[in-house]
Amino acid sequence: MIRATENNIELTSPTMIPKASGYLWNDEMMIHVNCRGYAVAQFMQPEPAKYSYAPNLEAKTFMQPEQPYYAHHPGRFIYIKDQDNGEMFSAPYEPMRVLPEKYTFSVGKHNINWKVEHKDILIEMTLSLPKKEAMELWRVKVTNRSEKKRNISIYPSFTIGYMSWMNQSGEYHEDLQGIICSSITPYQKYQDYDKIKNLKDKTYLLADRKPVAWEVNQGEFEGEGGITNPSALQQDKLSKGESRYEMPIGVLQYNLELNPGAEEEYRFVFGPAKTDENVARIREEYFIQDGFEQAEIEYANYIAEGKGSIQIKTPDAELDNFVNHWLPRQVYYHGITNRLSTDPQTRNYLQDNMGMIYIKPEIARGAFLMALSQQKASGAMPDGIILHKDAELKYINQVPHTDHCVWLPICLSAYLDETNDYGILDEIVPFSGVKEEATVFEHINRAMHWLINDRDERGLNYINQGDWNDPMNMVGYKGKGVSGWLTTASAYAFMIWADICETVNQAETGKEFKQEADKSNEIINKYLWDGNWYARGITDDNVVFGISKDKEGRIFLNSQGWALLSGAANKEKKEKLLKAVTEQLESPYGVEMLAPAYTKMRVDVGRVTQKHPGSAENGSVYNHAAIFYIYALYTAGEEDNAYRLLRKMIPGPDLEDIKQRGQLPVFIPNYYRGSYRQIPRTAGRSSHLFNTGTVSWVYRTLIDGLFGLQGTKEGLRIKPQLPSHWEEASIQRSFRGVELTIDIKREDNVDSIEVYLNGEYVEDGVIKDLKSDSEYNIKVKIPLAK
């Protein structure tokens, strides 16, 4: 039912995994399409907007976890009618839900495809995007697979929906061979007119072939038959209707006489526009000229640029497929779009760009400098990074969080490892709101000092209205509560930064931060060790939480993994906390973020406790937290624990697992439902949100951890940590302009890792003096598994 091909993942049922989906994006837009034909599309102007709307006035909001679908959910469909016998079905599957005889949903990297065959009529649909414009490029091919001539009508049907209560209308334009619907974005204050007047408030559907009829009026199209069986399809021809302050739809009709084996292809462009003239330009460019084909090619190239820096071959073919194709694509999506936000959260912006280090490090470099240019002279980082001149900090970025500084050295260290570009530390960058500027080195020093200063008398970091955990907003809003995790993360950041300082001959500074790291670890152990694991924090009222006596939120994952990273946990503590995590947090779908999930508001912890148990931060397998833990496990030499949990991030390979998660292995979602011990029925379900800080860390974990191919000042350190059930693995590694081939194999009589470069033993396992014109065939012998 599910099959991976070279470039695609195929699903052969529209009902087995109803929310199975893929996504495409470009510089201007994003579209998330499911196997049944429903779609969520947004474009940026510069804030997110729609051109295919719900049937009611939807809230302006981010994407919804576990996106609810419903009959009139926006989608792209083809109704097909056999004019000889009146039989109808719709492709891909919605809205008619006639189960086709053959069905394939095929998610590609630069397109999404369906093959739907029913009663010997084959419908092939392909969606792609151009590189730069917000629009969808559709191909629809109809093939007569029967032995007789067929008289077919097809009705491409694009949801336009409830555009606006102020003004919405639409009509077919003969001259443009397409439908244009117009609206006005609702507003009330004249000051807002300037904001809305340049918006692309039109939605158009252009066709390369002239339709025989059309319908722009959704009510007229549906009639009493409704969307599942539109009355207008009973007519010989659609009524050529228009919409005048009526819900618009874009439906075209084509009549085909197909001989046996014959096929016809149609192409459509669907998207937003500001004026009819813009639409005319698009028609000219895409259909009169050869822009359509060019755009498809250009887009394929654009996506292909999102190639990662490793290609792997392991005993796990599904892992290989995911890591070689889908993971770098998702990392690239984050790095290049910044989640289609004009004010990404600072921690997201930094971590998303940490992923970009492995794809286009120059973009990551620019992003780090951009972020630092918005740092305050105090060292504090803002809650969001403004990327557009008209943007402002919105929603969650108006709530003060205290963790943003820790990500600076953590993400930068990955950049330095990968690029060796220590020159970045000498770049001069301004501070925000003052005339002062300083080197990147000084910027990060200040960030570290800010973390040192933003602590209580015990030396624990204030949490204010949240740390990494956004909705943990009431632990410290009165000004006293502290974050155990943030104290630990600060210790780790100090350590990382100390190492960098030493590397760049700033030993004194490095020593200072090393001491701060040690001091922080002591404090953590003094105040937060609960006997078998670390507590999550201490509230405004001095109540330690995330501890054994809590009935809910008894153990938090982040507090454990980061204590491994920071070095706070000694061997004894490490073993205890590993056991606690396995017993209390591990599920078949990954490791949960906290347990037991809260079932009611805890007012001294906050909003996280009000989320549904097992969803999002309230006890889901929140993959961002999970990968922190996995990264820490590799750091701690726990390769089997690490790999077992890492593998659970990717749906499959078992069909049952994929069904339960409800998602194809084409992305890692921000969460799978948790609370496995409380609500097993729903555990494992994907949020279907592909925006997540997880993926950059997964990539880093593969490189630093599993395959052990991390850069150093001198070169590439080879130190794989394969799970014990793997005998071997091969990796193609692109690194600082050099291509390396690394073959790892377990061998008898090997006590520790042995690295051979072109047959020569490499003493310290570090490949040095890399030259782009050299060949790098590396054999790595590792000991047999115990």
Next chain:
Amino acid sequence: MIRATENNIELTSPTMIPKASGYLWNDEMMIHVNCRGYAVAQFMQPEPAKYSYAPNLEAKTFMQPEQPYYAHHPGRFIYIKDQDNGEMFSAPYEPMRVLPEKYTFSVGKHNINWKVEHKDILIEMTLSLPKKEAMELWRVKVTNRSEKKRNISIYPSFTIGYMSWMNQSGEYHEDLQGIICSSITPYQKYQDYDKIKNLKDKTYLLADRKPVAWEVNQGEFEGEGGITNPSALQQDKLSKGESRYEMPIGVLQYNLELNPGAEEEYRFVFGPAKTDENVARIREEYFIQDGFEQAEIEYANYIAEGKGSIQIKTPDAELDNFVNHWLPRQVYYHGITNRLSTDPQTRNYLQDNMGMIYIKPEIARGAFLMALSQQKASGAMPDGIILHKDAELKYINQVPHTDHCVWLPICLSAYLDETNDYGILDEIVPFSGVKEEATVFEHINRAMHWLINDRDERGLNYINQGDWNDPMNMVGYKGKGVSGWLTTASAYAFMIWADICETVNQAETGKEFKQEADKSNEIINKYLWDGNWYARGITDDNVVFGISKDKEGRIFLNSQGWALLSGAANKEKKEKLLKAVTEQLESPYGVEMLAPAYTKMRVDVGRVTQKHPGSAENGSVYNHAAIFYIYALYTAGEEDNAYRLLRKMIPGPDLEDIKQRGQLPVFIPNYYRGSYRQIPRTAGRSSHLFNTGTVSWVYRTLIDGLFGLQGTKEGLRIKPQLPSHWEEASIQRSFRGVELTIDIKREDNVDSIEVYLNGEYVEDGVIKDLKSDSEYNIKVKIPLAK
């Protein structure tokens, strides 16, 4: 197809007028239900909230004009299945859309009813409300109308929908015999927790009879069959499912064995609650005790209190039915709920209470004092009146409008006419924001002076960001633009106030305002007369608009009618402007507010020009504006013109007219689509919004104009203005505690109106010295029509 009974309007097709609807309300909520089973319900806590949600995250917004319905629109349905043969249908009509053999939708004043008969199964559904709680009371009766025994299952199905992305779940409670779904209203800032923590975030469905099974999980219920044919109905029994962060629904299953002629009744309560304990209390009160029946009775009494002060019998039975039943109900709804707003716009609040004068004048009195207590010492009125301690001025009330003061004397004069309570003028009322207080008389003087002072050098009133016409927001936002209409309305207000001043022996003050009125009228004629009608205003850039040389927005209705009221228009001008209105603005569905409707933004007029042509303020038959004009026509002695337009406010009586309007004659909507000359296809369509300042003016127009039964200081002045095609009319008039019977008849040899009280000729036509123990049989002879 449409029939009026004593208390109801009946419609016998679910497809002929798909949006046909009725509404119910109480102190806490409002529900608008259509003939097919869809519903929009809101309750106040204190801001409007939902308990039956859309399938996606809807914007928090006011009701939508021409409410869009779609397959998963919230509704209340009964699926019916014949267990012997598997046949199914749904009542009232949605979601299955099986056309029943017999169907009646019957809108009552205190309940809404359906009778749906299909395959000899009769389903009767009745919706009522209690007086004080936000909840729906449902009765469902199933009758076997066939000659054989029938095995039936019914499945009451109540939409709960997408409650919240933060948290939503639901389950059946055996002990409560009902479904409770829980959610958390989404929020992000901890400061908002206090606002949401006491919200009624639960939705419950309680049953008086124990169901055999249930389903709380919408996805499970629908399956691949979808909402139009839910898969779960194929099972013998529903699966007793629950919802865990899944879209909930409330479905119960009952199995009935019905002998020929036998019937069974079921009752349900559906609504919002804060806690499970609240639901238990409701069950106890409504089902264990007899609260359900009591609530129905109490509610009928509550609605019955909304009786108007006239009962009429005219040659137009449909008019009689509307005026005797539906109009006062709609007026009462406005007066008692203030449109379920915590900060009604000042002009709406005053005019809605103007209607209440004819129903419960003591409430109107309180409202006038409330409004004046929020007046500034400068005389300025705020944009909205705060009715709840936690309320704040929202949306449109944050945009400054300049007309609010004019409504004070205009509405107060109706109150004085009706009650003779001149004592109100001596009430002491504070000003807002200062320690000062003053009599109502002084308050209104200041309001009038504010209008006099808020004028430009020519003496024209500034419009700022709008006058009565909210979206006319860019005529004067730079501080120079003026409103012709507001200048005229001020003249009328001064005149009205001058009359009141004279009546209360404040002749000097009266004279001053009379002079101001005259001066204003001169100014209007000087600057705004365009040759055949009055202009609407002059923009910031000194451009006169609403004039013959404008291609769009050439003529505005309000400028004409109010010039009749203010006396600005002399006989010649009057004739010209009447002709202009008839030719350019009158349509089969009433008189339009402006024409031609704007088809593109006019930046020196504003947002009104961006609304869809023919909708709302952009050229619809905006009934509020229309009734101003009609009132003015009566003032100007234009009884035939006035009645012709008045009659067009009510759908019907022709079926074709009702179908085009798409609305039953149970309320007057805020608009019917206009632009009859531009877009005839859609002209006449009702907005279905029953919140409108129209209805209080319709009531006043009937009393002051058509039937001429206006109060004076001495008593009741009888001065009817029947249309020439009426030979007679009879009215029961409740007035100052007295019941009067007035029979009006055209007679030969009568030159002017002759009034006879109990057979005695009344010289001046004023019935004086009213005593509640006297009988008042009044005969009015009027001349034959010319």
